């Protein structure tokens with residue numbers, strides 16, 4: 001039931017602070033220690049490499065997961081688009097461990113990979129929002145996202161839930177491996193900051209709606225750019241804008257633009273920079289300037305500690321590993337309001353279904 005909301009998507013965006021709190025309640029003890037089964041952690045501990053597999057938004061959540069696992073556990077992690085992995089399997093490490101990310105747990109492309117993984121005798125974990133879904137039944141282990149039903153075709157709270165649970169799991173695995181970074185990473189405190197931070201962003205909806213109206217309503221195309229995990233979020237931001245508002249959008253590594261794609265920038269092309277990582281903030285700002293010099297209409301989404309006068313959307317500060325949980329939210333709202341103000345059916349975009357059960 002969407003209550004007083006015009007569309008499920010907005011309700012689901014607004015639910016994200018609660019989803020963060022629920023995950024902390026379900027998967028963390030009172031002292032903030034992860035509550036993850038020893039069996040699962042032992043299997044993961046034995047792995048020499050983690051392979052994360054997913055499609056669409058879930059693949060994008062996996063990209064952020066790579067950064068979390070590699071920072072907190074030192075386990076090399078690869079992320080793959082399921083439809084590609086299924087028929088072009090990379091050479092596997094000696095002891096691989098697979099993580100399947102799937103909101104619905106029914107995505108055929110991902111299932112095809114899991115069937116091969118099982119045939120190869122490898123262990124796997126499915127992280128899903130749907131208990132008893134096919135992918136959760138067929139994997140060795142399963143963890144639930146507890147995000148509540150996600151009805152809108154455009155995934156929002158499942159993406160943030162997937163990243164939050166990856167953070168908890170990475171913390172657990174890193175601690176099981178005596179990694180000091182993991183011991184110091186206070187995931188409970190961070191999820192609390194994230195919940196309050198998302199709330200602060202969604203409370204400023206009106207401002208984001210105005211921005212969406214002035215910048216995205218009449219544009220045929222747009223770019224989101226960033227580096228590292230900001231680039232990962234830019235892919236998700238662009239996907240959201242494409243799928244519900246039909247603006248042709250690209251998420252791009254900001255340093256790579258000048259190697260060709262900058263030719264597409266014309267007078268008024270929106271280019272949105274996501275800036276949350278200290279070591280690359282200055283570089284992304286210069287890349288934005290380069291597009292502005294070619295006529296782009298630039299906007300910035302920036303963490304508070306890196307903000308400068310004139311930035312458009314300022315995000316409350318959290319650990320640099322957790323910033324995707326905040327930076328994605330204004331981009332969800334931009335996509336929502338662009339679709340809404342074009343008079344489109346936000347929850348049911350053309351040509352798409354909620355779960356994709358064909359290859």
Ligand code: M6R
Pocket residue numbers: 055056057058101102103104105106107110153154155156239240243354355356
């Ligand atoms: O249910 P899944 O997470 O496996 O679905 C994967 C994609 O089909 C899904 O994330 C899709 O990209 C979303 N509609 C994007 O908003």
